[in-house]
Amino acid sequence: MIVLLLFLRRIILDMEKLFSNLTITVHPKIYLKDPESSDLGLRIIEHSILLVDEIGFEAFTFKKLGQRIGSNESSIYRYFENKHKLLLYLTNWYWGWLEYKLVMETYSINSPKDKLKQALEVITRPVEMDASFSHIDEVKLGQIVVNEFSKSYLTKEVDDENKEGYFSIYKRLIHRVRDMILEACPEYKHPASLASTVVDGALHQHFLMDHFTSITDCKKSSPPTVFFKHLVLNTLNIDA
Amino acid sequence: MIVLLLFLRRIILDMEKLFSNLTITVHPKIYLKDPESSDLGLRIIEHSILLVDEIGFEAFTFKKLGQRIGSNESSIYRYFENKHKLLLYLTNWYWGWLEYKLVMETYSINSPKDKLKQALEVITRPVEMDASFSHIDEVKLGQIVVNEFSKSYLTKEVDDENKEGYFSIYKRLIHRVRDMILEACPEYKHPASLASTVVDGALHQHFLMDHFTSITDCKKSSPPTVFFKHLVLNTLNIDA
DNA sequence: GCAAAAATAATAGTAACACTATCAAGTAGC
DNA sequence: GCTACTTGATAGTGTTACTATTATTTTTGC
Known part of the structure; x- marks a missing residue:
């Protein structure tokens, strides 16, 4: 039994390794430009999570996010139409x-x-x-x-x-x-x-x-x- | 059994009559001035329900509500600090x-x-x-x-x-x-x-x-x- | 290694929102 | 008729949620 469990676990770990370069697919119409396609995009996602968690979605703005990542508000608008779409993402x-x-x-x-x-x-x-x-x-x-x-x-x-x-x-x-x-x-x-x-x-x-x-x-x-x-x-x- | 049910129903109807001039009590700190205390207050409640239902809470503003009830934005602010408090009410x-x-x-x-x-x-x-x-x-x-x-x-x-x-x-x-x-x-x-x-x-x-x-x-x-x-x-x- | 293209940044501007403050007008009670 | 209270009108402020334009930097294709 334990051997079997270990065996299954092994398969699962292999599988996870196999998919380790997997990316979660999000509906393309949610973004204007795929945030996974650039460094700035990745930083938008990374820091939007931190900032929304910190101050809440109501108080969250692209301007604040821009300041946080040392980037410009208008650049973020090239990835997402508005913060609602970012939340959907x-x-x-x-x-x-x-x-x-x-x-x-x-x-x-x-x-x-x-x-x-x-x-x-x-x-x-x-x-x-x-x-x-x-x-x-x-x-x-x-x-x-x-x-x-x-x-x-x-x-x-x-x-x-x-x-x-x-x-x-x-x-x-x-x-x-x-x-x-x-x-x-x-x-x-x-x-x-x-x-x-x-x-x-x-x-x-x-x-x-x-x-x-x-x-x-x-x-x-x-x-x-x-x-x-x-x-x-x-x-x-x-x-x- | 049916007699008993009718009897109980009678009591309930009496009870409802008894409480027919009952008002639902809302925590007083939610409002600045009790909307049940004036005609304007009642109209604020009545039409805020209709307007929020119609256009949704995001799009709802005191200005629009004021226009709807033929009253001034600033008058509504005398009843509620903001629309969040009104929603709480x-x-x-x-x-x-x-x-x-x-x-x-x-x-x-x-x-x-x-x-x-x-x-x-x-x-x-x-x-x-x-x-x-x-x-x-x-x-x-x-x-x-x-x-x-x-x-x-x-x-x-x-x-x-x-x-x-x-x-x-x-x-x-x-x-x-x-x-x-x-x-x-x-x-x-x-x-x-x-x-x-x-x-x-x-x-x-x-x-x-x-x-x-x-x-x-x-x-x-x-x-x-x-x-x-x-x-x-x-x-x-x-x-x- | 350079020119063209793409991405990003900077700046400015607009309309709406979320209020606050002030003052005027009406009205109700004494 | 005076006072207090309620409501209305107007104006003003800072922020939000964008859009547009132009400048600068970065990437890439050759």
Whole structure:
């Protein structure tokens, strides 16, 4: 058993190495010029994560970002139309990255129930550092998603932007979780709602842990993963 | 049995009559001058609901609201410091109203499980008109809560404003649901997280029904209430 | 190694936003 | 009729969210 596990782990590590020069693909209409294509672009992404995390999306401006990276406001406008598009870029990147993690950490599991459990783990756990992408601080980006993601779709333009495909990575991730729910429990009637509730709810519980502790039971010693695993498995009548 | 039900219904109707001149109390530090205290104040509330629903919170300004109600921008500033405070006022009012509905529609139910079921009904159903408050369009206010509420707390000021008590009605509502969960199932370990997940999740599912239908199973014919009742009752091992 | 092309920086400018301050006009209570 | 209070009107300030133009630097193709 242990030998098998080590063997699987080996495959996974190889796989990760194989994909180590992988880049997360973001819908090209979100940017004017691909930020991965130049040094300035990479610095825009790197420091926008740090600055948004620091001062919040409302107070964030291209002017401040320019000052931070010693570059000009107008140069940043050549990469992104406005800060809303930049936020879309960052959150798209995050969901693409999480989808990659989800696939990597579940593809070798055959039992649908174990696969689902591992998926819940990936989706609800706190974000961990990933050395594969040197210009991105995944932990801070995770915080940005918790605090700002919903602002990217709670707009009057959401239907147009959805049609353009700006949210398709996010939706694809939820479809994956939905399909795993369905494989573990084919007769369940609300797999998509359950998947979206878990993904959105996990962000929400992480926020509550930081700011409204009286309306959550989650804490370091009993993280959201515990709550959501119990919730999903009981809902589907799967034994833990 | 039917006689008893009619009797209870009679009591409830009496009770509603009794409270018909009730006003929902909002934390006084949220406003500079009580909008319920003058005609202009009432018109500010009435038309801010219509205007925010129409153009969204981002595009909403006091100048536009002033034009709409034939009043001056500066006069509105005498009631609210800024539009963020006005949003807090509207959402506080909504949660206070929903709490009132929750209490009214559950207080006479003795069985903890039935009480919880009715609570889930109140919290997850679409908002319905309420003639008791003539200056408030509850349906549109409900839409505003779905689309804008999270923007009221996803800010850098959330901890300060929470300390001031700006979110206490919202938290109190969730505490009520948490307590009902606990009465129906005393051994359940995550009652607060479940309550907050249902309240937030209900708003989210309503949003998805309108904009991202592929990641929800909810629709007119199978509304969020069905999903959440099944979710909660199975999680708590209560038979429907 | 140099010219052309591309990328970036610098500067200026505009309309809207988010206010603050001041003063005038109306109105309500005593 | 005086006072206090409310509302309206006007003006002004600093910031935001851009756009446009021109200058400078960097890259690249030959």
